[in-house]
Amino acid sequence: xxxxxxxGSPLKDGDSVCPGCGVQLQSVTHRERKxxxxxxxxxxxxxxxxxxxxxxIVKQVFVxxxxxLYVLAGIIVLAAGISKFRxxxxxxxxxxxxxxxxxxRSDELEFSGMTDAxxxxxxxxxxxxxxxxxxxxxxFQQVDDWSGGPRFSFVYQGMSFRLYCNADSxxxxxxLGTDTDLYKxxxxxxxxxxxxxxxxxxxxxxxxxxETVTEHLKEPDEASFSWLDWxxxxxxxxxxxxxxxxxxxGFGAKEQLPFACTYHMENETFRLVDLLIDGTxxxxxxxxxxxxxxxxxxxxxxxxxxxxxxxxxxxxxxxxYGEEVEVDGSHVILYHVPEGQYTVTNDGGWxxxxxxxxxxxxxxxxxxxxxxxxxxxxxxxxxxxxxxxASGEHIELTIHARVxxxxxS
Numbered sequence: 001x002x003x004x005x006x007x008g009s010p011l012k013d014g015d016s017v018c019p020g021c022g023v024q025l026q027s028v029t030h031r032e033r034k035x036x037x038x039x040x041x042x043x044x045x046x047x048x049x050x051x052x053x054x055x056x057i058v059k060q061v062f063v064x065x066x067x068x069l070y071v072l073a074g075i076i077v078l079a080a081g082i083s084k085f086r087x088x089x090x091x092x093x094x095x096x097x098x099x100x101x102x103x104x105r106s107d108e109l110e111f112s113g114m115t116d117a118x119x120x121x122x123x124x125x126x127x128x129x130x131x132x133x134x135x136x137x138x139x140f141q142q143v144d145d146w147s148g149g150p151r152f153s154f155v156y157q158g159m160s161f162r163l164y165c166n167a168d169s170x171x172x173x174x175x176l177g178t179d180t181d182l183y184k185x186x187x188x189x190x191x192x193x194x195x196x197x198x199x200x201x202x203x204x205x206x207x208x209x210x211e212t213v214t215e216h217l218k219e220p221d222e223a224s225f226s227w228l229d230w231x232x233x234x235x236x237x238x239x240x241x242x243x244x245x246x247x248x249x250g251f252g253a254k255e256q257l258p259f260a261c262t263y264h265m266e267n268e269t270f271r272l273v274d275l276l277i278d279g280t281x282x283x284x285x286x287x288x289x290x291x292x293x294x295x296x297x298x299x300x301x302x303x304x305x306x307x308x309x310x311x312x313x314x315x316x317x318x319x320x321y322g323e324e325v326e327v328d329g330s331h332v333i334l335y336h337v338p339e340g341q342y343t344v345t346n347d348g349g350w351x352x353x354x355x356x357x358x359x360x361x362x363x364x365x366x367x368x369x370x371x372x373x374x375x376x377x378x379x380x381x382x383x384x385x386x387x388x389x390a391s392g393e394h395i396e397l398t399i400h401a402r403v404x405x406x407x408x409s
Contacts, residue, residue, distance in 0.1 A: 004018040004020060004021065007020045007021040009021065111123075111140055112140060112141060112142075113140075113141055113142030113152065114140075114142070114150075114152065116169050118169040119150075119165055119169040119170075119171075122165075122169065122170050122171045123163065123165075123171055125171075126171045126174055126183045126189075127174075129183060129189040130174065130182045130183050130189045130190060130191060130192050131191045131192050131193055132156060132174075132182075132192045136156060136157065137154050137155070137156055138154065138155045138156070139153070139154055139155045140152060140153075140154040141153060141154070143162075145349075146164055146349075146400070147348075147349045147350055147351075147399070147400045148164065148165070148166050148167065148172055148348045148349050148400040148402065149164075149165045149166045149167040149168075149172070149348065149349060149381070150165045151163065151164055151165065152165070156192070157192075157196055159176060159177075159195070159196075160176075160177060161174060161175060161176055162174075162175045163175075166185075166347065166348055166402055167346075167347060167348045167349055167380075167381035167382075167402075168347045168348070168381070168402070170185065171183065171185065172184075172185050172400075173185065176192075176195060177233075180195070180235065182195070184294075185314065185317070186296055186297060186314065186316070186317035186319075187294050187295065187296055187297060187317075188294055188295045188296070188297055194234070194235070194236045195233075195234050195235060195236075196234065197232050197233070197234045197239070201239075202232045204270075205232055205239055205241045205263065205270070206230055206232070206241060206243075208241075208261075208263070208270060209241040209243065209259070209261045210225055212261050212272060212275060213225075213245055213259050213261070213275075213277060214245075216275070216277060216282055217245070217247045217248070217277075218247070218248050219247065219248050222247065222248075222254075223245050223246065223247045224245065224246040224247075225243065225244075225245050225246075226243065226244050226245070226246070226256065229243055229244055230242075230243045231243065237264055237265045237266075238262060238263070238264055238265075238273075238289070239262070239263045239264075239265065239270065240260065240261070240262045240263075241260070241261045241262075241263070242258070242259065242260040242261070243258075243259060244256045244257060244258050244259065245257050245259060257277060257278040258277075258278060258279075259275075259276060259277045259278070260274070260275075260276045261274070261275055261276075262274035262275075264288075264289050272285075273285045273286060273288065273289055274286060296317070296318070309406075309407050310404050310405065310406045311337055311404065311405040311406075312347075312402075312403075312404050312405075313335050313337075313395065313397060313401070313402070313403050313404075313405065314397075314401070314402050315333075315351075315397045315398065315399055315400055315401040315402070316333070316399075317333075318333055319335075321335045321336055321337050322334065322335050322336075323335075323336060323394075327360065327368050328367050328368050332396065333396075333397070334356075334358070334394045334395075334396060335394055335395040335396070335397070336394045337389055337394070337395055337405060338389075339389055339390055339391055339393075340388065340389060340407055340408070341386065341387075341388045341407070341408040342386070342387055342388070342389065342405040342406060342407055342408060343384055343385075343386055343405070343406045343408055344376055344384060344385050344386070344387055344403050344404070344405055344406075345382070345383075345384050345403065345404045345406065346378035346380070346381060346382060346383045346384070346402070346403055347381065347402040347403060347404055348378075348381065348400060348401060348402035348403075349379075349380065349381065349400070350377075350378065350379050350380075351377075351378050351397065351398050351399075351400065351401035351402070351403070352375060352376065352377045352378075352397075352398045352401070353375070353376045353377075353378075353385075353387065353395060353396075353397060353398075353401065353403055354372050354374070354375055354395065354396040354397075355372070355373045355374040355375075355387055355388075355389055355393055355394075355395060356370050356371065356372050356373060356393065356394060356395075356396055357370045357371040357373065357392060357393060358370070358392050358393065358394055359371075359392070373390075373393060374387050374388075378403075386408070
């Protein structure tokens with residue numbers, strides 16, 4: 001017999017209200033009782049089917065058909081044998097296959113766009129001269145050509161470089177930034193380590209520059225330095241630091257003032273030689289810094305070729321025939337080649353070759369000039385032309401010109 005859970009009165013089958021207290025009774029229908037075990041069964045099946053289904057497959061394939069078990073074992077043994085054979089057939093290397101593959105992809109990326117094998121060798125040789133490790137070169141890519149030939153850009157140790165190549169697959173220069181040629185054809189190479197700034201030194205220079213600039217502000221206590229636009233560069237023993245500071249300008253208004261400090265390292269200490277704040281020169285002591293002149297080196301492009309009597313002339317490199325003179329404040333190289341008739345071959349891009357008189361005189365405007373006897377213009381690599389050089393005449397070249405003179409037979 002059932003009893004009311006509220007008052008304990010006996011209940012009859014079918015009662016929906018307690019006769020003793022009148023409380024509504026909760027009833028569960030037969031249909032609802034059937035739904036619960038069905039729902040539980042479905043949930044259990046969804047949870048365990050990833051396990052039960054493979055077991056059912058094994059039972060159907062291997063238990064009922066034992067021969068299939070031997071076939072599976074044979075396939076496993078065969079696969080293991082093939083794998084072992086491939087491992088022993090590979091060449092032995094200290095690197096794992098994954099490392100070797102990634103290294104190959106890295107090499108392709110480093111020199112993407114440079115397909116000339118000779119140029120690659122010349123570039124690697126130039127890198128060796130300036131102490132640059134080619135494996136650490138990043139983002140190597142070809143950019144627009146310059147007048148002398150192909151040009152590439154890349155990043156090394158966080159610094160941006162440009163590689164200038166000649167049309168004859170030689171390297172003209174490896175330039176840091178916009179104006180510093182670490183490698184320059186015909187000149188002594190600079191070491192890249194003389195341009196790298198140690199992180200600890202960079203922090204020290206930023207603190208030193210902050211003290212230097214603060215000393216020259218009207219309201220130093222209110223100065224606020226921006227730490228987002230600091231820049232630090234090095235050129236041998238010269239260190240340049242630039243940034244901006246929020247301070248009063250010359251009119252008393254507060255704004256961001258750009259500044260640049262240059263220090264010379266002397267006996268492990270930094271001495272200020274140049275200071276510029278908001279376009280105003282505060283200090284200029286460059287006269288106290290001795291900067292050695294870059295020396296020239298003898299190269300195959302500056303000397304007579306061993307093949308016959310061919311003469312190679314390169315703009316900016318005096319070589320064996322060049323004489324550097326100053327004309328109206330500009331340095332010009334006059335190439336005094338032997339007299340005679342020559343076949344001129346262009347080893348670069350566009351350029352002009354002049355045959356001019358040795359004697360200079362002032363024109364009506366007061367500038368020095370000489371007489372141009374003959375002019376040869378080239379537009380592409382490999383073009384040839386004829387010219388003659390007489391007594392009292394020399395050859396002059398336009399910028400980036402590279403030519404070979406072969407005496408006519």
